[in-house]
Amino acid sequence: MATKVGGLVEACSTRMTKTGAWRTFVPVFDHGHCIVCSLCEIYCPEGCIHQVDSGDEETLKKYGYSPKQIEALPRFRRIFVPDLNYCKGCSVCANECPHMAITMVLEDK
Numbered sequence: 001m002a003t004k005v006g007g008l009v010e011a012c013s014t015r016m017t018k019t020g021a022w023r024t025f026v027p028v029f030d031h032g033h034c035i036v037c038s039l040c041e042i043y044c045p046e047g048c049i050h051q052v053d054s055g056d057e058e059t060l061k062k063y064g065y066s067p068k069q070i071e072a073l074p075r076f077r078r079i080f081v082p083d084l085n086y087c088k089g090c091s092v093c094a095n096e097c098p099h100m101a102i103t104m105v106l107e108d109k
């Protein structure tokens with residue numbers, strides 16, 4: 001998305017700009033510790049946390065997950081995951097999680 005100097009960015013334009021490439025830290029979810037409260041989904045400023053079926057490989061691949069990462073997920077559960085194409089690593093989700101089920105880790109790129 002091109003933005004002129006001094007110009008304004010259109011509202012709701014985040015979906016046109018993949019923010020994942022900016023990221024230094026990435027949230028890692030401890031699905032066994034998650035109490036499914038949805039607060040991370042609500043507070044994420046990118047709106048990029050979604051609840052998915054852990055067996056839904058097609059959606060997880062679309063969210064930027066590698067086969068190895070998908071393999072490591074718990075089987076047959078609804079889980080919260082960030083869409084890695086849009087997660088900018090801001091830590092809001094980890095700070096808001098009431099059960100400390102999200103840890104920010106340095107991303108290995």
Ligand code: SF4
Pocket residue numbers: 026027043044045046047048049082086087088089090091092093094
């Ligand atoms: S780190 Fe920020 S952008 Fe990424 S999932 Fe958490 S709240 Fe959303």
Ligand code: SF4
Pocket residue numbers: 029033034035036037038039040041080096097098099100101102
């Ligand atoms: S805020 Fe924490 S406990 Fe709540 S759904 Fe997200 S990861 Fe799970």
